[in-house]
Amino acid sequence: MLKRVVPFYTAEIINRIVIEGTTVIDQPDDLVEVGKGRSAVVFKFPGEQKVLKVFFPAFLHLAEQEAAIYRELDNSAYYPQLFEEGEGYLILEYLEGITFYDCLVSGVKITEEMLRLVDEALNYARGKGLNPSDTHLQNVMLLHNGGVRVIDVVRFRQAKICTHWEDLKYAYYKYYLKPYFPKKYPKWVMETIIWLYRNRWIKIKNRK
Numbered sequence: 758m759l760k761r762v763v764p765f766y767t768a769e770i771i772n773r774i775v776i777e778g779t780t781v782i783d784q785p786d787d788l789v790e791v792g793k794g795r796s797a798v799v800f801k802f803p804g805e806q807k808v809l810k811v812f813f814p815a816f817l818h819l820a821e822q823e824a825a826i827y828r829e830l831d832n833s834a835y836y837p838q839l840f841e842e843g844e845g846y847l848i849l850e851y852l853e854g855i856t857f858y859d860c861l862v863s864g865v866k867i868t869e870e871m872l873r874l875v876d877e878a879l880n881y882a883r884g885k886g887l888n889p890s891d892t893h894l895q896n897v898m899l900l901h902n903g904g905v906r907v908i909d910v911v912r913f914r915q916a917k918i919c920t921h922w923e924d925l926k927y928a929y930y931k932y933y934l935k936p937y938f939p940k941k942y943p944k945w946v947m948e949t950i951i952w953l954y955r956n957r958w959i960k961i962k963n964r965k
Contacts, residue, residue, distance in 0.1 A: 770809065771846060774800075779813050791851075794895070794909065801851055807840060810847040817845035823911040829885050835878035836907055852908065853901045858894035864941030865899065867933065872926060874905035879922065882913055890919035894951075924954075924961040 775783040781790065781798055791808060792799035796816035800809045812820050824842035827849075832838050838850040860867050875897055879889040889907075896909040912919070932938050953959045 767809075767841070767843065767846075767848070771811070771843070774811055776811065776813055778815075796911065806851045808849050808851045810849055812845045819911050820845050820847055822914065823847060826887065826910045826913050829887065830882060830910065831885075833878075833881055834904075835874075835881055836910060852898055852906055854898045854904075854906075856895050856908075857897045857899065858947065860899060861894065861940070861942050861947060862944055866940055867899075867929070871899060871905050872929065875907065875922065878905070878907045882907075882910070887913040888915060888918075889913055889922070890915050890917075892919070892922040894925065894947075920961070927961050 770785055770788070773783070773785045774781070774788075776798070779793075779795075779798075784790070784800065787803040788800040788809070789803075790798060791801045796819055797810050797812040800811070801807075802809060810820075820842060824839060824847055827836065827839035827847075830836050837852055839847060840850070841848040855863070855865065857867060857871075859865075875892070879892060882889045887910075889910075890912040891909065892907060896907060898906045898908055900906060933940070950959065
């Protein structure tokens with residue numbers, strides 16, 4: 758059973774984190790920020806293989822929702838393990854690796870096997886009655902041991918159909934696998950492509 762009462766150690770850390778909007782104003786010196794998204798920021802605990810996911814003030818309610826989804830996923834190896842939940846925060850397993858986004862920035866080859874493992878993870882979630890959503894380059898990780906994990910499940914209950922992952926797979930097979938197609942991109946190129954896609958300037962047609 759996950760703890761709903763905030764332990765003293767965690768409460769002390771949470772109380773020292775100051776967030777305004779989506780900006781971290783202050784935090785304990787020993788916490789290292791390792792990720793940031795639209796609704797939360799993630800810190801690594803010193804000396805532990807755990808991270809603290811703190812939701813921004815406008816999204817505190819999502820902590821309980823995401824914790825419930827992790828419980829439904831039942832500590833599957835496709836996803837990080839949930840250790841603890843509390844008001845506006847989660848404590849999750851720390852995964853050593855890089856996101857698929859970072860693979861493209863650093864030139865690490867994304868293989869068909871990596872895509873297959875993501876498909877397995879998403880199909881596992883569907884088998885649990887969930888609707889995998891918002892699965893994009895920054896929400897999928899390649900671990901140092903070669904494994905693959907999906908790391909953000911907070912939107913796995915939304916009703917609408919999300920095509921992010923299918924669009925990425927289409928682009929992968931249509932363009933990325935071509936021998937002449939570059940496998941490494943500067944961040945500004947990646948951010949430009951993402952902005953164009955999100956604003957519907959890039960549309961994926963003939964998706965399989």
